[in-house]
Amino acid sequence: MKAGVVVFPGSNCDHDCYHVLKHVIGADTVFLWHKDTDLQGVDLVVFPGGFSYGDYLRCGAIAKFSPIVNEVINFAGNGGHVLGICNGFQVLTESGLLPGALLRNRSLKFKCEYVNLRVDNTDTPFTNLYAAGEVVRIPIAHAEGNYYIDADGLKSLEDNRQVVFRYCDDNGTAEDDSNPNGSLGNIAGIVNKQGNVLGMMPHPERCAEGVMETRDGYFLFESIAKFIGGCK
Amino acid sequence: MSVYEKFGFPEVTAEAAKGMGLSAEEFAGVKKLLGRTPNYIELGVISSMYSEHCSYKSSRVHLAKFPTKAPWVVQGPGENAGIIEVDNDGLCVCFKVESHNHPSFIEPFQGAATGVGGILRDVFTMGARPVAAMNSLRFGKLDKPKNRQIFEGVVAGISHYGNCFGVPTVGGEVYFNSCYDGNPLVNAFALGVVRKENIYLAKAEGLGNPVIYVGAKTGRDGIHGATMASEEFNENSEAKRPNVQIGDPFKEKLLLEACLELMKTDFIVGIQDMGAAGLTSSSFEMASKSGSGVRLDLDRVPMREKGMNPYEIMLSESQERMLMVAKKGYEDKVKEIFDKWDLDAVVIGEVTDDGYVRLFWEGEEVAALEAAPLADEAPKYNRPYSRPDYMDELQRLPKVDAPANLQKVLETLLANETIASKRWVWEQYDHMVRVGTVQLPGSDAAVIRLNESEKGVAISSDCNSRFCLLNPFEGGKAAIAESARNVAVSGARPRAFTNCLNFGNPEKPEIMWQFVSAVEGMAEAAKVLETPAISGNVSLYNETEGKPVHPTPTVVMVGVFDDVTKRIGSYFKSMESAVYLLGE
């Protein structure tokens, strides 16, 4: 697998994703500059977390006008794999690659903590190494992760099994007490209908090594690497 | 028409000097040093250089008591930040703590945010990439709505700046005491990684080399902020208030990336942050350190507002700006890198060799001051100090009977805002970005692995100011000892510290006594532990209406690991583990 990590002005988890893909997973990994239009033949594009354009206006609202985003839209349209983490998820919704929008947390505050996630769909290229219904611990760090979509949109997401991760308690129950930001249906991550574009608020790259609090994020990267054909 | 007529600057008198914070003796000294009366622009420049904040005039003689050397110290006090070597292989960390107390009282959110911005710039101007931030905070008790508002604003400001910039804020301290009612303390710390051979210093060398201004445009922000930070608060402070500085962490992030990219080349000679007293202190420090001189064409400075004059430009404290000296002929290469990051980089002058900082406006020389005397020979005071009588009173502690209900006592203690969990604070900080935080907040020290290797550092910030009030010498010692212990129990070897000395008005002998005692206590402990001071900051005049804060010498200790996977968290790991008590 060859992976590309997009760098917008203000991206700050770009190095983190690069490190995990390259050194932990062993993928051939490159940075993709937002002003460029050449995807350098990658199999996976990652929109990393951070504060593209300072998160001014709305998170991801300005980044979507970067030249590289058009290329990624075409790439995804042709079945290419795209992963958006945190700010990257916001770029995906703003640019229309995923439905819905991310609003301010209901607490109105930035929140950084480990949360429980239930893996609701393991039939995606990104989650095939998890067990169905498994509860994993992966950290969040955001002020605008409150997922919103209108009623029809939600129904369509549910009908197509597009919800991949939900905030839940230790037993895997997705109730309001374990919802850190007010997301509709405790939604933490979704895929598009075709399953090749995943957006999620939690940061799997922050828990992909043995020295971290958990190693639950590792399997997401390993899933997609395996799906695409592994790393040399 | 000359600039002086055009802008209608007032006449320079002892009165005008006083308005800018210069005493009558200092003004007389300036005239003697120059052999003439300074003009208005020069007076503004000199008064900010002579402010307590920039000159350390009350503290310098005592700061010399700190040990500052050890084999692992690469850069001691005197630069933007200090540097130690982590291993014997050139891997270094660069760190410093700095106060932003006065601005945080005026506007808690922006004051704290710009404090974080300033300390981050101090670290990355040295060539180091910031990898951890901490903050040491003191507020009045939370039952007063005003204190609550300041507390919430400060935490939100730190969160806003650090999170957006992309540095993990990994720890700190929060204390509440009514002595901080009108005078909260906000001390911000940052630590960065750099290889020994890639360190940059604030130098202006090489006759004819261009002086380049980079970063945000200059506005009328915080003019005379440094002078204001060197005075007590009173009801007039409100009226003197300059435009509050607004932090732009996004721009600073771009500045970081552009600077680090530039530093990989050999296009530049020296670089300096424009912090307190902005262009003034950066140009004088660079020129005096190199024994060169600098010519600046102030009308070329990128300006944000219309009609700004040279005086305002020299004294503006607009954020997210740097001054650098490049090699002649490489101007376009520098510009190219800054263009890539959508930032301004403008040649505003050049290095000279006559020892003067000369300021020009549309071709006319509007100020000429010799750099070295002003930067190095600012006034230095050995202010009188004596133990105040109330210390006797303080020593007579009331007799306390053993409480009957210990359960109740424990509950009361745990419910105390100073003792209670600080989760509410650190959850608002991104403490995991950069995938280096291998000991999360909630333990005695934060542990950061460096460059995704097994090398790392432990960092702890400590100061018990009530203890310092009761006995400043022992309190100062204890601050060093506690921070070193916190680092040691995490599994690291304490190596060096940085500090921020927050005290009241040094012109009062009892405050000066607290200051001197605390510094001597800290120095003694630091010598014994072989942990030199490599950087620091002094914040005096923390008084409102004559009421000083408790002496608060914040210490941030840094220790090193060969193997961070051996770190130890300070909490019980599993049921039925044995519990040991070590020490006496």
Add this chain to the structure above:
Amino acid sequence: MKAKVYVRLKNGVLDPQGQTIQSSVERMGYDFAKEVRVGKVFEIEVESEACRKDLEKIASTMLANMIIEEYSIEFEA
């Protein structure tokens, strides 16, 4: 002259900030606020109204997220 672009959340979209402000107002002892919603205003210095078309483009693709927000434009001398 000034162009002003007002952006507000569509009716029906939850506004946590507005709700928090409303309950703070109530906690301060005032009962006049039945509902609070928070919007944005972009004040843009322009030459003339000739830019209206461009401005609409910018407003609908960038300043507002049409999934959750709506906008209106006003010019002012």
Add this chain to the structure above:
Amino acid sequence: MKAKVYVRLKNGVLDPQGQTIQSSVERMGYDFAKEVRVGKVFEIEVESEACRKDLEKIASTMLANMIIEEYSIEFEA
């Protein structure tokens, strides 16, 4: 009726958000925006204008940060 409280940064106070939006608009190829400044609107559902005094109190202590911002109030049927 609706009360609208407009909050804007005072002149001279840096607006990083406005600057970032302006340069993005330029990068998209438009040159009509000479300056962009971002403000907020609080739309408050009220019974009548009788609350003006209270609203001013709320605006100056809570909705606006008077150190860097200024506000104005309008009522609308």
